[in-house]
Amino acid sequence: MLPKTYDPKTAEDRIYRMWEESCAFVADVKSAKEPFTISLPPPNATGQLHVGNAMMIALEDVFIRFQRMRGKEALWVPGTDHAAIATESFVIRKLQKEQKMRDPRKELGREKLLKGIHAFVENSKKTIRGQIRKMGASCDWSREHYTMEPALNRIVVEVFVKMYRDGLIYRGNRIVNWDPALQTTVSDDEIIYEERKEPFYTFKYGPFEISTSRPETKFGDKYVVMHPDDMRYAKYTHGEKMTVEWINGPVETTVIKDKAVDPEFGTGVMTITPWHDHADFEIAERHKLDKEQIIGFDGKLLPIAGEFSGLTLKDARPKIVEKLKAKGLLVGVKEDYLHNVALSQRGKGMIEPQIKEQWFIDVNKRVVKWKRRELSLKEVMQEVVQTGLIKIIPNRFEKTYFHWIDNLRDWCISRQIWWGHRIPVWYRNAAGASDIHVGVQPPKGTAWEQDSDTLDTWFSSALWTWSTLVDRSLAGDFDLTLEDILLKSPDFLKFHPTDVLETGYDILFFWVARMILMTTYVTGAMPELEYGQAPFDVVYLHGLIRDREGRKMSKTHPETNIDPIDVIGKYGADALRLAMIVGQSPGNDFRLYEEKIAGYRNFVNKLWNASRFVLMKCEEEKKDPSKIASLPPVNELTLADRALLHALQALIHDVASGLQQYRLSEVGERLYAFVWDYFCDWYLELSKGTVNLDVLVHALRTIIKLLHPYCPFVTEELWASLKPADAGMLIREQWPTITSELQDQQSFDQLLTLINVITAIRKLRSEQRIAPGKQLTVTIFSKEHAQLLDSQSGHIRRLAKVGSLTIAAHPQELKSTVAVILAGAEVHLSLAGLINKDAELKKLAKEGDELRRYISGIEAKLRDRSFTDKAPPKVVEAERRKLEETSAKLKTICERIRSLA
């Protein structure tokens, strides 16, 4: 016998082990079944799974389990990401804290530090694997991958070289976002802006006045820029040179006219610092101006700053302002000037733009082959979404996506960190000439030195949907080309493109867009792949998880922060999964808090107890549930059974069609309501009278199958007790199908009637409108109803708490009875005068008032010619019917009031 409450703790690990040991998650590449593939967005191998990861696992597992049961060859590829900068900075901070190292990079050197990070990552991977399992994820562990494994490294390098040869990757001096704290560049997308109030200074600069919030960068300013149409400065000509007194003495400056200057802002004149400002850099590029470095990569001023050389920016600023003031060049200071400062998303340190030699991907060059045409990367990315090859859910993000592409600049892919895929480029200075080698393998010969930079972590993630499907044994064979490797990999041929990419909308640009970029680029040149594949058909974007107050989940608010693993320990994985799926809608943020999870824990327990009840019944009747194989003939079933089977058909339909449209939340609610309100509250209640165990077991099995994608553990556990003898595990069961013979709307309506009768009795009782212990007579018009009620009389008697219950097939003494007309059915309850008169009258009067108000509303509507003439006849007819029904109801109520009074 099952225990009274379901205990997920003992069951979940055992069930997961059973699935895994029996290879239930392993996809068969040789199968003839249609494939269904998802690549798990690889969590960062930096320690722990967070709620966002848990959410995506829950959603994806629903897709996968559903499709697997529907008969697809479902493959879910798990893995982890090396998360270059995140991991490296995490480990460095850790070393600083735990081992009191000042600068771990210097103290350990490249190799030792990498070894340390590697050990840390291996450990994290272990943790994360365990945590993904805790969620119940049915991913194929035999195909687990890691972005830095040798096979993937080979692919990364191949793609780099291919792009280099196509002229899409180039090396150039460009202004980049430099993070002095982490000593690396970061991409535009890795910057956050923070509003700050800082003083805003205005200085005298020759005949001009210029304003700045960063005087410490102004040493090298030797260009003064204004708008060409600004009449105030019309007397100065473009290219005019003059000498002005500046911080460290006189400097020669040149007048530049450029439309980038806003005449309305400040004095309409500015000086530029091209080395340390994006906008200034662009102006300088346009006019081919000199650029000078002012700030070192360590964040300190360079010798150009003269006496201020070596100072940090923070220390230098007041001193410089002081000096300018002393020289009489300070015109004014506006305190509390509000502006945005760029901060590193990772370390939260200031970003100092710098000019550096970096590797870039050209997004505008039209050399990308796609469907037999040559386009730019930008154009391909736009096309696949525009033509509907890729569909984004919710579709409003397609707009965001296009907007992002429109503004996309060349992608800086090199990073000055050590943890990551090393750039496959070698340099050599021999005989005064410098050589460069770009290749999959290191060059032969001596004196070659590899580029010390590594690749942006998103470069390798961008290949994820297919780099994980490559046959590992081929990756070591350097006679093969990238195309050969792909075409010889059975997994790739069978399972790519993937079906759904499910992730948070916050990494649409970081990752999703870049996967599209890389995959279309690589496959577009391959005739065998019809000149181009997208990495996936559908992008499902979930929202961010927030706490009860709407804040982002974070450890800084431990009282509301939810750690998925803690929650699973407390409420079970099924409850967590349900809580994260139901109520969640794509693209919208979602609040998660403990009560929600507790609510679904209760639901899981409800399902558990419903099953327990069924099993108890089986035991009572000495019936072995495993021997129940099929339904008895329909014509032998009772009304209630037929109604239940009908309702199940509708449920099967709704669940399948909802899931195919990715409406997970709605389907979850539908299942929740069905199990709780219909199956438990009504059908099982009715079954307490007479039971057809075959139907009961069949219905429960169906429900359990439908619920399995949402809460796999409890359903698998229950399945073990309920399944037919020859059936295997639930995870591999077939999805229920709709049988038209079982559709029986009439029975369903009649059962509703019965339910209404019972509701009415309950209500009467709870409102104390009938006295307990008295006789209750139910009179009904239809023979079928009478039979039905008769079979339930014991149950109703209990509900109504009456001493006896009489059921008659014909109305008797209608005059002296108080009848309740129940919606759409001719069933009356006769209370044989044993009611609490005052309570009843009050109730009836209220009901009557409501109905009268409602009726007059409909009447007014029907009198309105514009309605009756213009509305569709169907609608008008419906209103008429409504009026008739309601009037009849009101009439009965009036009669009852009369008979009472």
Place this chain on the structure above:
RNA sequence: GGGCAAUUAGCUCAGCUGGUUAGAGCGUGCGACUCACAUUCGCAAGGUCACUGGUUCGAGUCCAGUAUUGCCCACCA
């Protein structure tokens, strides 16, 4: 500055292509030791669907504007 979204019960949210008296969960109040389940069961209260106009026979739903909130992108020296 450009863009996207949200605004429905005390709280968290559903409400698909405009059509019965706008729903759920939680919370609240009242009642119940009903033999699967107190992680339960029954009942009730609570909403001029942010505001103002418009389209329509009919608007929570479509359109325009306003307000508030949130997010994304760009960025001004």
